[in-house]
Amino acid sequence: MSRTAALGRSYPESRPADVTAAPGTTEGGPVPMHRITVIGGGLAGLAAAVTAAEAGAEVTVHEAHHTLGGRARTADAPYRTNEGPHALYDGGPHWAWLRRRDLIGPLAPLRPLEAARLRLRHRGKLRRTPPRAMLGLLFRGASQAPVDTDFLTWATGVAGEEGARAAAHYAAVALFHHDPGALSAAFVQERLRRATKLPPEAHYPRGGWAGVVDRMAARAWDLGVRIETLSRVDTLPAGGPVIVATSLEAARRLLGDDSLTWPSGRTVLVDLAVRTRRGDAFAVSDLDAPGWIERFSAADPTLAPAGEQLIQGQIPIAPHESRADGSARAGELLDLGFPGWRERATWRRDAVASGRTGAVDPPGTTWRDRPAVDRGDGVYLAGDQVAAPGVLSEVSFTSALTAVSLALGRPSLDPAR
Structure with missing residues (x-):
């Protein structure tokens, strides 16, 4: 059972899509350009469904739970906790994707007085500013970190061991890993810079992520996407491309592919x-x-x-x-x-x-080394552990758009290009 309460929202039966392929008709009317099945109704699945429907595809989304959102679900009152992402980074591709479609909704502004109450624990005590040794790793002028070296080794050469460890630990806000210093230096540096950028990139959807999910679902509905909740898929459906927008573990079971693993x-x-x-x-x-x-x-x-x-x-x-x-x-x-x-x-x-x-990317690896989006035979992966660039939930959006572009044979939809 999810650690958050159910959203308790229902989604109506979808209307017929009103965007169809220009070429080809039958006695019954226009023929849809493509039929695409999306397995998973989280951020990646909804982004894929909306993008595919906008391109004229006939889309069906299967969600195993009775509510959409995946890890972007928000619990009902009185305590509206988020299970997954907590903030939207405005420097990423998903911000632009959502904004173009007016799906971000109202944001909760953080007052300067509250922001000034950020505290750091260092040597067991609270402080307002990072240690001086750490600052050299935060400036844009710092050298580009290598892919093949772990962050702690590289950062120690730049700022000393104390500064390197402090920076690695701080980066956990965008890594969620018990040993950030052991990961690829380039991987950690990118997330450290995003997390410490001024003015901050992080924004908070008012009321949690539930509003963003609802607006994405409404957009899909308006485009004619069929959304089926409580619809667990145990075997791949036939008849058109399939985008598997689940966790990597669930995708591994569904596809029977033991290679679908990543730290x-x-x-x-x-x-x-x-x-x-x-x-x-x-x-x-x-x-x-x-x-x-x-x-x-x-x-x-x-x-x-x-x-x-x-x-x-x-x-x-x-x-x-x-x-x-x-x-x-x-x-x-x-x-x-x-x-x-x-x-x-x-x-x-x-x-x-x-x-x-x-x-998370170990030394010697980048996002390109993760499980590929294209699995062959018309099957594509989307999610936050597959081969797509970005930070946190940005990976889900980028992989979803990549999967749709490949499924439709539309390279222009591929953000990685």
Whole structure:
């Protein structure tokens, strides 16, 4: 069962698509350009469905759950937690894709006073600014990191070991991995720069990601996409290209392809509500170990009841560590940034997420080495662990558009080109 409550939304039977191929007709009228089946109704599946329908394809989406959204689901009130992505990065392709279609919706602005309450844990204490040794790794003028070397080794040569470790741990906000320093230097550097860019790239959809998902679903409906929820697919359907927009693990089972593997992170997800108190931090990012916690209701008070604050965090854990280990480290950050939180707590939920935080690239690999989008025989992959560029959920969007362009034979739809 999902750790978030069901969205509780229903989607009507779709109307016939009103965009058809120009060439070819039958006695019954125009012939659709293509019939495409999309398995999975998360961000990747909805992006693929909308893009394909806009190009004139007849599209059916199969979603195993009774609600759409995948890891972009948002729980119902009173605590509107997100299971997956928490922010939209405006420097990525999915921002432009959503904005062109007016699907982003209202954003929750973060007041400068709240943003100023970002805190960093370093050497066991809170501080407002990163250590000087770390700063050299954040500037745009820093040299391009190599693909074949791990981040810690490369960054130590640039900023010393202390600065390198602090930067690696800070990058966990966009990596969700227990040992960011062991990953490809180029991979970590890109995410570190995106996470520390000024002005910030991160924006928060008001009310969580549910609104974005609903607008994507409505766009698909308007284009004539047929959306079938509670429709689990155990064998590939015949009759047209199929885009498998599920987790890599689910795609591996469905396609019977053991090569569909790639490293990902393992985290403890912490959801916590506390009674409001002046002076609480906006976020605490750990420079002593990977992990962070953030008061998401600071930007969007609708996420929690009046008089309460919603805090969410992700604490990466190693394969041998337990949920209790991650929860204990979260408690250390909470003690520093939210004094008296235990007495103020009104609700809490912790859970372990394995392989659900996107791909991470070991030294010597890039996104091009991940499982290919094109699986042959008219089958294509989309999701956040496949061979497509981008950061976090951007990979899902980029791979979805790539899958559609390949399925339709339309290279111009391929953002990688």
